[in-house]
Amino acid sequence: MNDDPFFNLRDADSDWNAFIGRQGNFANYADGYIEAALDLANLIIEKRLYSQRDTLVLPILYNARHSIELHLKLIIGELVKVGILDSGHVPNHDIASHLKHLIDRKIPDATLRSLLNVLQPFVESLTKVDDDGQELRYYTNRDGKRSMQDRVLVNIVVMRDSLEVLKETLEDLKYRTAALCDAHRTGTHTNHLSRTDLFVIAGMLPKRTEWSEPKFDVCKTAVKHQFEIGNRQFTIALETIQKKRELNSMLGVETPLVHLSDEKAIFLSEKWRELHPPRDNDGTGLDYFARDFDAMKDRRQKESSIMEDILATMTSDEIADAETIFYLSRNRDYSESYEEFLGGKKKEYRHSDLKRELSHIMEKTNFLREFTTGVRILGRLSLAETLKAI
Numbered sequence: 001m002n003d004d005p006f007f008n009l010r011d012a013d014s015d016w017n018a019f020i021g022r023q024g025n026f027a028n029y030a031d032g033y034i035e036a037a038l039d040l041a042n043l044i045i046e047k048r049l050y051s052q053r054d055t056l057v058l059p060i061l062y063n064a065r066h067s068i069e070l071h072l073k074l075i076i077g078e079l080v081k082v083g084i085l086d087s088g089h090v091p092n093h094d095i096a097s098h099l100k101h102l103i104d105r106k107i108p109d110a111t112l113r114s115l116l117n118v119l120q121p122f123v124e125s126l127t128k129v130d131d132d133g134q135e136l137r138y139y140t141n142r143d144g145k146r147s148m149q150d151r152v153l154v155n156i157v158v159m160r161d162s163l164e165v166l167k168e169t170l171e172d173l174k175y176r177t178a179a180l181c182d183a184h185r186t187g188t189h190t191n192h193l194s195r196t197d198l199f200v201i202a203g204m205l206p207k208r209t210e211w212s213e214p215k216f217d218v219c220k221t222a223v224k225h226q227f228e229i230g231n232r233q234f235t236i237a238l239e240t241i242q243k244k245r246e247l248n249s250m251l252g253v254e255t256p257l258v259h260l261s262d263e264k265a266i267f268l269s270e271k272w273r274e275l276h277p278p279r280d281n282d283g284t285g286l287d288y289f290a291r292d293f294d295a296m297k298d299r300r301q302k303e304s305s306i307m308e309d310i311l312a313t314m315t316s317d318e319i320a321d322a323e324t325i326f327y328l329s330r331n332r333d334y335s336e337s338y339e340e341f342l343g344g345k346k347k348e349y350r351h352s353d354l355k356r357e358l359s360h361i362m363e364k365t366n367f368l369r370e371f372t373t374g375v376r377i378l379g380r381l382s383l384a385e386t387l388k389a390i
Helices: 026-046 050-082 095-104 110-129 156-184 195-204 214-227 231-243 245-250 262-275 293-313 316-330 335-349 354-362 367-377 381-388
Strands: none
Touching: 026 050, 026 156, 050 095, 050 110, 050 156, 095 110, 110 156, 110 195, 156 195, 195 214, 195 231, 195 245, 214 231, 231 245, 245 335, 245 367, 262 293, 262 316, 262 354, 262 367, 262 381, 293 354, 316 335, 316 354, 316 367, 367 381
């Protein structure tokens, strides 16, 4: 390809190499066209390219339209992959029908539905001048008539301002779709509500012990109105929320950990605190890295004694439980993955040195903070309060 006018890389400045083909992805296409549209509009205004307004306006509008088309196809494809949508859309260039395909199916996520409504005016505007992706590209349309013959003027500044809103909307749609698809695998959703919706609803509800009081009915009415659901779907939402550890904890409901009792969790945390005493108010604290060899020897003996105490008191399953909870919080994983991760950690422990695994946990300076957070989201609310005071 040394003689290729576009793809020749010989003697080229590699700083300007761009990924295409197998090194690119769908998002490169979707993002690229809206970026090109906005950059062109800004270029005309900033450089005062009055003589190029009439020629550049067409690729600006086409790029905007094409980006909408690609984003809608990307969204539909991703939702089909995870089963949120049961079918895709016919492969054409009708952006209005692609948007209608999504809106009519009432995607089970209030945020995504709201963003689709924000996108609708842009789709309607461009569909009026180009319903199939032809009139912004060609001087004449399929019928041999002049493209956009009922239009005379468009203002570049107005267009640029709208493109900024469109670009933000498309980005929000893309990222919300990715988050929705990722959360869908947790199983925390209903046919009408996403995981995010259920968390919002749980936050709107009174504590579980107060559901027999009048304020529960007030909350019920507010939830049904906000999420456009009926009594049946509201009941399903409540059932789903009460089956999930983190959501149930938002209602003030306690759920036991798989292996760790409160007593063992407190014991482990107190042992960790012995190894990591709080710093003095002046920020000095103890410096275990000072070159005081006697102090270093004492430190090692203390660590060994603490490790022996823990190993004599806790089972491998309990230690595995603690490590799982720590990493669940630290890595910001879904709380629904707790039992699955714990099962994997227990299998890992069968083929590893338990003392080394324990040492790995106890040396973490952020162990208590993340462990406490993990305990709370998994439903041990009173235990989390106790751990905060250690």
